[in-house]
Ligand code: TXA
């Protein structure tokens with residue numbers, strides 16, 4: 001199969017092209033589409049056979065359930081129970097880069113939930129994603145568009161490289177706004193299952209209470225048990241070797257000066273300054289000591 005590639009400007013849905021992609025969804029096909037977090041590989045969430053193809057294309061284990069994307073609250077209520085005490089907050093938050101774990105309704109095929117009695121539901125803020133769901137007229141089940149274990153696609157180019165031969169349509173709208181997956185919040189126990197683009201502070205503000213954050217959600221040590229089914233699998237495993245360095249910049253500069261081959265540095269502005277000339281590419285995360293003030297800052301490295 002050769003995917004039909006539809007190019008669009010970020011956040012600018014084109015009616016005719018969206019119509020083509022929505023047609024593929026309605027016919028039980030697979031469509032890779034942009035969201036504000038990462039690209040998704042989607043199918044009609046109400047069509048079990050279509051959803052099974054997602055697992056095959058990604059090489060994803062069948063016990064790892066999918067996130068279902070909706071374009072309005074009514075569509076969400078067709079597949080899940082929204083607790084009345086949270087309805088107001090959810091209305092205010094959505095669309096946003098946050099996914100809620102809710103009690104699933106019977107209408108959903110088991111392949112979407114991996115047989116759990118809950119379902120992950122998200123309303124993306126990306127306008128192309130929203131218009132695709134709306135035009136399809138059905139909720140769209142979509143995990144991140146990456147081969148299982150690999151990093152999520154954050155650009156149309158990544159997605160095309162991985163899926164041009166295994167899906168029907170790919171919408172290429174350039175780079176994702178956040179480049180990080182949605183936050184997952186279990187609304188039954190008000191527990192953070194996966195940190196992501198929507199911050200804990202934003203959750204607190206919207207719901208007026210702090211979510212429980214289990215140690216496993218920090219990812220600072222191997223989870224003893226999977227708090228979300230996907231957590232027990234290897235994730236975000238890039239092809240390029242990645243080294244985490246602890247120590248002072250002088251020691252690091254020494255190591256790097258003897259390094260053969262190309263590399264990039266990811267870290268603080270201060271450390272980068274101490275490494276002048278060693279790396280061809282520096283990716284600066286922010287200044288030291290500015291942790292927690294905004295997205296994209298760091299305190300060490
Ligand atoms: O930003 C995102 O969330 C992207 C875009 C495409 O929306 N999607 C995404 O999907 O990251 P995926 O499949 O890569 O990650 C979904 C995670 C998995 O770890 C899965 O185990 C978990 O959500 N999940 C799905 N249903 C669940 C449920 N009922 N209970 C707990 N965790 C669930």
Ligand code: MG
Nearest residue numbers: 143144145152
């Ligand atoms: Mg994923």
